[in-house]
Amino acid sequence: MDGPLKNLLVVDLTRVLVGPYCTMILSDLGARVIKIEAPETGDDSRKFGPFVKDQSAYFMSLNRGKESIALNLKNEEDKKIFEKILSRADILVENFKPGTLEKWGYGWKDVCKKYPKLIYASASGFGQTGPLKDLPAYDMVVQGMGGLMSVTGQPNSEPTRVGTSIGDITAGLFTAIGINAALYDREKTGKGMFIDVSMLDSQIAILENAIARYLSKNEIPKPMGSRHPSIAPFEAFKTKDSYIIIAAGNDKLFEKLCEHLNITECVSDDRFKTNSMRCENMDDLKKIIEDKLIVNNTDDWIKGMEKLKIPCGPIYNIKQAVENPQIEARNMIVKSYHKIIGEFKLAGNPIKMSSYKDENKRGDIPDLDEHRDKILKEFS
């Protein structure tokens, strides 16, 4: 892949999601990623479903374009190979439990003496410091402890997780930001640095309205279904055949919506005059809006509202989301290749850069240890 990070070498000691997601972004940006996997088992996620011809589609979706070599970092022979790769690396990324790499002699403090230009990024559940640093964490745990689950779901429903592993993914994104900023920094200072990102911290950093509400007003927000806590109308409404999302985020848009639905009396209604009033009286307003919406199908409503530039949309399932012509036009479904499965489709890279082509074909998906010979030859 051509990209801003071409000619950079990433030593990838990551497994499962947070780390592999980060190094996938680095690969999409043009870096060469050598994935060091545990012998025999490899990345744990090779055992996570869904499976296609016994291969994990989960693993495949996160590791395209990476090279794989199996090394046991407790074994002296393998350590030598690892150190040869490390000696030429620009970036090391790992998501072991804090302390693991130190135990094997590859903690930041040891490594940076020998390789002061190396950027060393650690993503972990709780971070490298603090009272909980040694506890194991997975996405579900940080979604729960980070507060996001307390504001996601229907009012009074059973606990609801975000339907994607947002605890891993946001930490992977923050780690990727840190690494890129450190690359720029290295150009100025000539030095690498240690980057420490925790999944739990990352959850706090994305709480947005909910944390602003608590820190400023001591209010403890609750799940509100599809409703936005500070903007109204801004939620899903029932139509004849399904639902429509309407996001009329300001007075002008609200007026347009009321005209379109023939409820102009709402514009001057004391309950709905301002966004704050609408937030307070949203139950009343919802009833009025749904009484109108229920006579037509979602598609028809959307056609009409799109003409008027009222922000709205359907709730797509994954198939519909992927088949959206906009997603195709944006090259957001790309192709990769797997020895056993053949061509395989994956989500693309949302960072579109004018200086580099956004290729539709990505590098192959590696089998465990697939690139051993090539790597050994190169780093001998």
Place this chain on the structure above:
Amino acid sequence: MDGPLKNLLVVDLTRVLVGPYCTMILSDLGARVIKIEAPETGDDSRKFGPFVKDQSAYFMSLNRGKESIALNLKNEEDKKIFEKILSRADILVENFKPGTLEKWGYGWKDVCKKYPKLIYASASGFGQTGPLKDLPAYDMVVQGMGGLMSVTGQPNSEPTRVGTSIGDITAGLFTAIGINAALYDREKTGKGMFIDVSMLDSQIAILENAIARYLSKNEIPKPMGSRHPSIAPFEAFKTKDSYIIIAAGNDKLFEKLCEHLNITECVSDDRFKTNSMRCENMDDLKKIIEDKLIVNNTDDWIKGMEKLKIPCGPIYNIKQAVENPQIEARNMIVKSYHKIIGEFKLAGNPIKMSSYKDENKRGDIPDLDEHRDKILKEFS
């Protein structure tokens, strides 16, 4: 703020969430951010609740440490001021609807001729290209169209949004990655570039397991409450007083859990022998686990499981999440200052870098046009 991006100037033409979130990260990384706001109204989010002394805590939580000047980019006098700032800028970030800045003479194609080193980042709902590019989009719309809402919620529940504006936030994160990668690229090539990130694309990029499942197996995943689609047991379980999240993501952890709960017969049970089997028979397994958990409170269970390093945790509300000693130890709640309100608490920066101090105090929150005189003097 000291940081890798110190000495860099960001011209910030962003409003509401996706753009301001991105430029807040740049500010946290040390860049100087000059926010150009519309005269009189300013950033729309200055009118979003929650409010403290008539000031928007929503705005405050996203704009600490930025300077503000009010400029009308359709007015000739103001354009001159803007161009003086632009002439010294390293980065421009904007999240207008595609075409808006072009109309005013500041599209990428115009600007890059004059300032070839400028990095110009546009975050938008649907992107700068494709059939939907001109449609307005807000977080709710892309959460719906991106497929995330179709996998979030209880089975058969009303539509459920992620309780934070994940459509905006992830696009802000991808934009920040792009900008930092472009800064590194500029060191090599001497040239800036255009970065085009869409909120909808970003939703596709975070679908993880759900999109892998559809693209590989044609399965259309559905909401599963708190359950993970590919790992089991990995969800919230009822206890005597509330819920506990258990994330026993592999066979070894499952065995440990069974021993702890005195249900060792499950380890060799044909329904639960492997992760795939557990995923298929999770309803049965959940009943067995909850029968045991129901006799004690969440806190007691967590104490026991933490000792055994079984990944688990409570579901914290926002207050509990913020008050977690780990969050304090990680400096994830920082302080800022607002002229009218005084000291104000905010979420911190999850990117911890060894070369720079993670300050507990951030720059002030700007009033609309607060830095006019200072900026005019400097850029005259």
